Amino acid sequence: MLNLKQDHSTLVVLSVLADGPSYGYAISKAIASRSEGHFQLTPSGMYPLLTKLEKQGLVTTSWEEVKAEGADPDANGRKRKWYTLSAKGHKQLARHIEAHRQMQALIDVFVSPAEHGGATPT
Amino acid sequence: MLNLKQDHSTLVVLSVLADGPSYGYAISKAIASRSEGHFQLTPSGMYPLLTKLEKQGLVTTSWEEVKAEGADPDANGRKRKWYTLSAKGHKQLARHIEAHRQMQALIDVFVSPAEHGGATPT
DNA sequence: TACGAATATATCGGTTTCCGATATATCTGA
DNA sequence: TCAGATATATCGGAAACCGATATATTCGTA
Numbered sequence: 021m022l023n024l025k026q027d028h029s030t031l032v033v034l035s036v037l038a039d040g041p042s043y044g045y046a047i048s049k050a051i052a053s054r055s056e057g058h059f060q061l062t063p064s065g066m067y068p069l070l071t072k073l074e075k076q077g078l079v080t081t082s083w084e085e086v087k088a089e090g091a092d093p094d095a096n097g098r099k100r101k102w103y104t105l106s107a108k109g110h111k112q113l114a115r116h117i118e119a120h121r122q123m124q125a126l127i128d129v130f131v132s133p134a135e136h137g138g139a140t141p142t
Numbered sequence: 143m144l145n146l147k148q149d150h151s152t153l154v155v156l157s158v159l160a161d162g163p164s165y166g167y168a169i170s171k172a173i174a175s176r177s178e179g180h181f182q183l184t185p186s187g188m189y190p191l192l193t194k195l196e197k198q199g200l201v202t203t204s205w206e207e208v209k210a211e212g213a214d215p216d217a218n219g220r221k222r223k224w225y226t227l228s229a230k231g232h233k234q235l236a237r238h239i240e241a242h243r244q245m246q247a248l249i250d251v252f253v254s255p256a257e258h259g260g261a262t263p264t
Numbered sequence: 265t266a267c268g269a270a271t272a273t274a275t276c277g278g279t280t281t282c283c284g285a286t287a288t289a290t291c292t293g294a
Numbered sequence: 295t296c297a298g299a300t301a302t303a304t305c306g307g308a309a310a311c312c313g314a315t316a317t318a319t320t321c322g323t324a
Contacts, residue, residue, distance in 0.1 A: 035252040
């Protein structure tokens with residue numbers, strides 16, 4: 021169960037939200053599920069990140085009251101904070117993915133067994 | 143010019159040392175060169191990392207006195223600290239590469255446009 | 265021979281990130 | 295009734311980050 025660092029957390033959360041609006045708890049479940057239990061984003065990683073994304077204008081938010089079945093209409097139900105990817109968020113996700121791919125390619129130069137430092141034979 | 147985080151720094155430095163012993167300054171130049179100027183590992187990133195690798199037993203070290211041509215044999219020349227990848231370091235590099243590939247594959251699940259959540263059609 | 269740039273190693277310290285523990289409250293199922 | 299799941303959020307010590315700084319040698323060149 022790997023904890024994600026901010027860069028990867030951002031990429032993964034934006035990516036989940038690209039499929040449609042969601043809320044913190046559901047996002048964390050989606051991440052665990054899609055990664056088949058390999059990734060984990062705990063509350064202390066999730067909520068500060070979502071707040072940051074909101075401040076950056078990458079997501080918009082709204083509260084939803086989740087009432088229990090047959091509950092007193094005056095009672096306070098559980099609250100859900102929904103996050104929706106904004107247009108800016110979509111663009112940022114595309115940029116993040118591009119940056120991620122470039123980083124991957126660059127790291128591969130060091131990690132893959134291909135020769136380096138010499139000219140490629142023709 | 144991207145600064146590397148510790149995970150990537152470790153991978154890249156061990157990878158450079160896998161080609162043979164080197165020293166801090168040369169390693170930083172090799173990283174800049176092989177990444178075609180995209181990666182940078184500054185002294186404040188490089189030396190604490192090398193010290194850590196040494197403490198972990200992943201590298202062994204030795205000092206070399208670099209005397210100027212025709213210099214006074216008694217004079218203090220510039221010093222170079224050589225780093226050599228140990229057997230343990232080689233194993234650790236292999237583990238790091240494996241972990242990196244797994245992380246890549248996992249992130250791709252979120253980043254690649256393939257469908258998810260449903261069964262793959264046969 | 266004077267001087268700037270390159271070579272070479274290393275630490276300092278303020279800012280940011282990380283993440284386990286904690287807090288609070290509702291809802292579901294046995 | 296009560297444990298476990300749902301749901302959001304902060305706290306605070308530890309670790310990481312990285313620009314600035316320190317120190318000294320060597321090379322190129324004007």
